Amino acid sequence: MSLVESPLLSIRNFYKKYGDGCLFCTTDSESENPYMDGNRCLECGTVWACRNLNFDLYQGEILGIVGESGSGKSTLVKSLFFNEEPTYGEMYLASYRDGEQNVFDCSHQTKRYLQNHELGMVDQNPYHGLRMDYSSGGNIAEKLIAADYSHVGQMVERAEELLEKVEIPVARMNEPPRKFSGGMQQRVQISKALANRPPLLLLGEITTGLDLSVQARVLDLIRTIQQELKVSMIVISHDLGVIRMLTDRTLVLNQGRIVENGLTDQIMEDPQHAYTQLLVHSLL
Amino acid sequence: MLKVEGLYKRFSISNGKTIAPIQDLHFSLEPSTSIGIAGPSGIGKSSILKCLHRTYLCTQGNIWYDSMLYGWINLAEASERQIIEIRTYEVSYVSQFLRVIPRVSCLDIVAGELFPMIENMEAARIQAKDILQRLGIPEKLWTLYPATFSGGEKQRINLAKSLIKKPRLLLLDEPTASLDENMKEKVVELLLEMKKEGTAMIGVFHDWETMDVIVDHVLDMTPSTASQ
């Protein structure tokens, strides 16, 4: 282990607005802007969903991002997966040009390439992440083809291996996810996201809407995957319980800003920011 | 191997008030020795351990620790990533409460602690079985989820999770509180053995008896002593 680690992913000065913005809301400062109500500009109605986000993700770690509804979590993961254009900001991936190229500036093709080879994403909603009428194996194959697999036998083998890992009976490989329960759909999504062996996995609110016991199985699966495959992950959740179980470090997002970041147990037991204190206390 | 200098911890509580359980604390600790923290309930004994573990952020002061990974490092200021590495390989905290991911067997929870060091799950399980055995956890419990375990069993799982890593510095928060005499003896024996092998310990012990056998120095937090 080297003493000075370099991050796998770095995000710098990341902003995302929904709306045109105006003179009153486009200059950002840490002090309160009287023309804004939280993340919304009172003059032009633009929502600044993410405001000046800066963070790093390291090899093999699970980073938690916690915040209430509307805090900007989903906007951030979508942007990291290139499904949204950032307004400003930089993203560096160690695996791409030694981490020296801002990948937000790259061509559409390059982003596609990175999406297919370097990233995996599990959406909050399985209906967004899966083709509900394709077979489950077909969903995985789609990702494998995008990642340059071409040999059918190899693809079937890989799909079987993945479904086994997420405990979906291989016999049900030809059934479409539409026929599966919510927990199973999430597990198919996870196996699809893992198909191209990405070094970085982005997990949206994946346990939302699942029963507690199903949730527990999905969480356990994620933990196992992290231990066995040493994938780095970003886990998004409004649920501090989920964050506590899975992560070592956490960022707290409020109205588009990181208000606190630290070791997860420190965030839970000695929160510094008033907003985090509120979150933690409403958990107990 | 550990030097605490001028440590303060203040919490802001509601309506602008603060409480300061730790004020200008100094002490040091060598390998193979141990300190017991004494004092009335609520005085800040656990807070000291949590500051050393960085579960609490220190308000002021230094915690110098001579680590294997980084040499002398101030735990009050080290980066989060450094703290995570140090927690994985060197410093372990045994809390009173077991907090684990549901639906993982007790054996795998303990074995999982070795993951960063041992890639092979089977090899890790062998060591986990050994420590569970030494802590008197009956074999029939090994494959079960600890959620339903008794207080004393959970406490020993917590101990097993820490001890299996053979940490250089062990932070113990009432590690024997819910154990019967027989179990307490097993735990004490194991702790003494580790101490002999070089582990330094700082602990809060709920009974003087255990404190007596394990501890070399007492850090008394009782107000009259602390304020002099």
Ligand SMILES: Nc1ncnc2c1ncn2[C@@H]1O[C@H](COP(=O)(O)OP(=O)(O)OP(=O)(O)O)[C@@H](O)[C@H]1O
């Ligand atoms: N396409 C959009 N157009 C306009 N505003 C949007 C759009 N998407 C998100 N927003 C706004 O941006 C802010 C952040 O939304 P985002 O979906 O990132 O929040 P979130 O933290 O994921 O919330 P949740 O926990 O409810 O999923 C919110 O105020 C939201 O209304």
Ligand SMILES: [Mg+2]
């Ligand atoms: Mg969302």
Ligand SMILES: [Zn+2]
């Ligand atoms: Zn505006």
